[in-house]
Amino acid sequence: MTAPTTANIAQGDARVGIQAGVVHGNINFYRLPANPSPEEQFTLALKYLEARVREQARTLIEKAVAAGYATTEVQFYRVIALLSGRTLRQLEPEELDRLLSICASLPHLDEHDQWAAGLKVVVRLLTPVSDAEKDLRVKEIDALSRPQRDAIYGHLEALLEGAIQDEMWRRSVALAESRRADNDRFDRVWKFFHPVPAQPRTLPVQPPAVPLRDRLRAAVGATVFALAVAKLIVPVVTGGMVRPLLGLLAGLIGLAAFCVAGADRHYRAKRLREKEARIRPPRQRRSEAPAGGFARKVDRLFDRYFRRYVPSGTDRGYWLEQTAGIRRHLRDEVVELYREQRIDAERIAWLVRYLVGDVRGQWERDTLTVHRQQLRNPGRTNSFYFGGLSLLAAGTLWAAPAIVARAPLSGSCWLLLAVISVVPASRSLFRIAAERRRVADDHVERDTKSAARWEAYHRWCDKLSDKPSDTEMAAWLECDRKVLVNQAMQQYRLHPSDVIAHAFIEAPAPACKKARYPQGPWRYSRYQLLLFLLTDDGVRQINIALDFETAASRLTQRLNYRFDAVAAVRIDGVATQQQTFELTLFNGEPMSMRVSEPDNETIQHDESASKIAELSLDAAGLSHTLHVLEGVAAEGKEWVKHRRRRADERLTHLASAIHGLIE
Structure with missing residues (x-):
């Protein structure tokens, strides 16, 4: 009789590991x-x-x-x-x-x-x-x-x-x-x-987050600036001084052009920083999520599919290094979306595959950094920004001597007050305008993401329909x-x-x-x-x-x-x-x-x-x-x-x- 052995048979306290049912x-x-x-x-x-x-x-x-x-x-x-x-x-x-x-x-x-x-x-x-x-x-x-x-x-x-x-x-x-x-x-x-795939989700758009101090600075600064400009215009008009009046009007037009272009430049720079932060490799390694938890399972899904879906002609190590920031950003988004819903990680594996596949597609089409081109300041904005700033400076220098000569003390004070009030007010207005524009663009991006994810979800459901x-x-x-x-x-x-x-x-x-x-x-x-x-x-x-x-x-x-x-x-x-x-x-x-x-x-x-x-x-x-x-x-x-x-x-x-x- 052949001596009995126990190859491939679980014995004693050995565990037969089985994935979650x-x-x-x-x-x-x-x-x-x-x-x-x-x-x-x-x-x-x-x-x-x-x-x-x-x-x-x-x-x-x-x-x-x-x-x-x-x-x-x-x-x-x-x-x-x-x-x-x-x-x-x-x-x-x-x-x-x-x-x-x-x-x-x-x-x-x-x-x-x-x-x-x-x-x-x-x-x-x-x-x-x-x-x-x-x-x-x-x-x-x-x-x-x-x-x-x-x-x-x-x-x-x-x-x-x-x-x-x-x-x-x-x-x-x-x-x-x-x-x-x-x-x-x-x-x-x-x-x-x-498992039955979980339906896609997208993070809700965060409402405008404008600090109270910016609202106060913008309101107070605009009010003080308007008052100062009015006080400067009155003596110029009553004195029948045409050249200083034209200088003030030119300065106001330049200020308006500068503010419009400045708000656009401020938003583009801020948006670019946010986009770059999503793709920039992290400076330090994140501590691992608790073993057996939802976040750890999502980590493994992203690691698995980023290792599997390597763009053609690209070294795996280089691909993983360059997409570390994107991987972390997407992982955090998915964990945030599904953590509290008691959804098994395998039910969102389809979404992770889609997200990784989308990143690979952008890499192969060389569109991962297309935002840099989209958020570059256009020539019109630069023209309005620098032209408006030049016109503001020229108009102010043109009108200021006449105003100070007619009313040395009051004219100097109102000019100084106008300059002091317009600087913080314009900065606060830039931030307020950028935040409102961010909300609008986030809604467009969210709608685009949601439509793409639902399309991928329906494709996956169709694939599973003959289970x-x-x-x-x-x-x-x-x-x-x-x-x-x-x-x-x-x-x-x-x-x-x-x-x-x-x-x-x-x-x-x-x-x-x-x-x-x-x-x-x-x-x-x-x-x-x-x-x-x-x-x-x-x-x-x-x-x-x-x-x-x-x-x-x-x-x-x-x-x-x-x-x-x-x-x-x-x-x-x-x-x-x-x-x-x-x-x-x-x-x-x-x-x-x-x-x-x-x-x-x-x-x-x-x-x-x-x-x-x-x-x-x-x-x-x-x-x-x-x-x-x-x-x-x-x-x-x-x-x-x-x-x-x-x-x-x-x-x-x-x-x-x-x-x-x-x-």
Whole structure:
């Protein structure tokens, strides 16, 4: 016997890291109304059956039948659910009685009903089949409509024994291989694990922030200046002095031109400083955000996508160095927008990708610094600024001597007061005008940003619109399982009829993604699989790493051991917290694998943590596997003989009863 090892299996206190789970809360795929009708219960049962959540499907179908809903379609799927993934010898006495009661209705079924035809074919498969009858049974299956044919090949491959088993298995595997990549699996499967994207947001425009002192300076300065100018004009007008009056008017016109151009220059310089601050590399490194927090996750998103989206022909190191300031500015904006909304960082990954892609596009178009050109002072502004300043100076120098000569004391005081008041007033007016203009431009920028982000959001939503359903995920996984079992049989050179039973232990792989529908089982992007093939010679165990997104698999370990080498099989832990499967051999260390993780954070208001854990373990086939391995651990090789002997009497009775009904 090969010495047992534990490669790729989580042991002891080792953690199986899993990314935060996604629950597609806007989907009512597995939800029932408050008072479901039998038809609604049956419809939901079919969804669970397609998802390989067999126990839940059986329960719901029995409820629908008990409520009086017992059409031939219901009876067909009742039998399929009862037998799915099991052999006849695994049925309990009450389940065999239920099977007999269904068979008793066969003589009354309509021959032209496709569901009745499918039901009769399934019932015939329950009777022993000789080599001569094998081809006839297969032809009967192939003659059915696709829903009935797919249900039989998809669910009953473990049911049969004897001559027909190999042929049924071959056809079942062929069907699995042909449908393994159905419906664009490899282009769509990743979308199942992607959360619903958060809607885009933009920072609100900050209202004008004008300090009170600027308002006071502007108001007081303008009032004092107006008073001083009036006091200067009155003696000039009353004295009939034309040249000083023209000088004052020229100075006022120059002042007006200077103020208009000066306000424009002030705004452009201030706006340029703000824009440059957004792209300037930070002088010192920011302290890291708390581990596990939202800000840290956003940091990682920006680091990941800036490293990934490097402009063509640009060195990555140079790109990261030159965009450090932009990266920090965008990161701060995103954190500010979503920090208080309790939104998982992965829901805004699309926005981070868009922002980084936009920066890369600007880099490649050489428009990252286009603001420098846009905010450069135009020639008209410079002409008005310097021309107005020159005209103000000339007019003042022209009028001042005459005014001082006519009224030396008062004229000098009012001239001085005009100069003293106009300087702080003009500066305050520049700041007030710049702030109002900033608000207007910010509104335009915000509208442009918002429109672009919403457009990107809708593009991303359209890309995710064909997200696979849970039943598609289950169908692909079932195809993978069958192909892997078939590959294992080929490696060991076994025929299906050589295998007494096969069973899986299915667990999430480290650092995998996971997602589920409400009231549905967890699905994972990567799996750890333990496959057990039970033969007359003992157990073949194969450990497999499966990448579900690519369907790539890798065999990590092979073990062979006798039945009597199995010392114990058990499941440790509470389903809602953590459960570990453990298999112990007499001459080896226990092999353990965590099959469930704590899941309280994603439970919605109408869900039960224990129910979700039960559904997930049901979909993973754990109960079937435990039934098989516990029997082996308890009885060793005798389990095979006892298993057959205990059931043969009931199966003989079942076969004779069915034979009498279908003849």
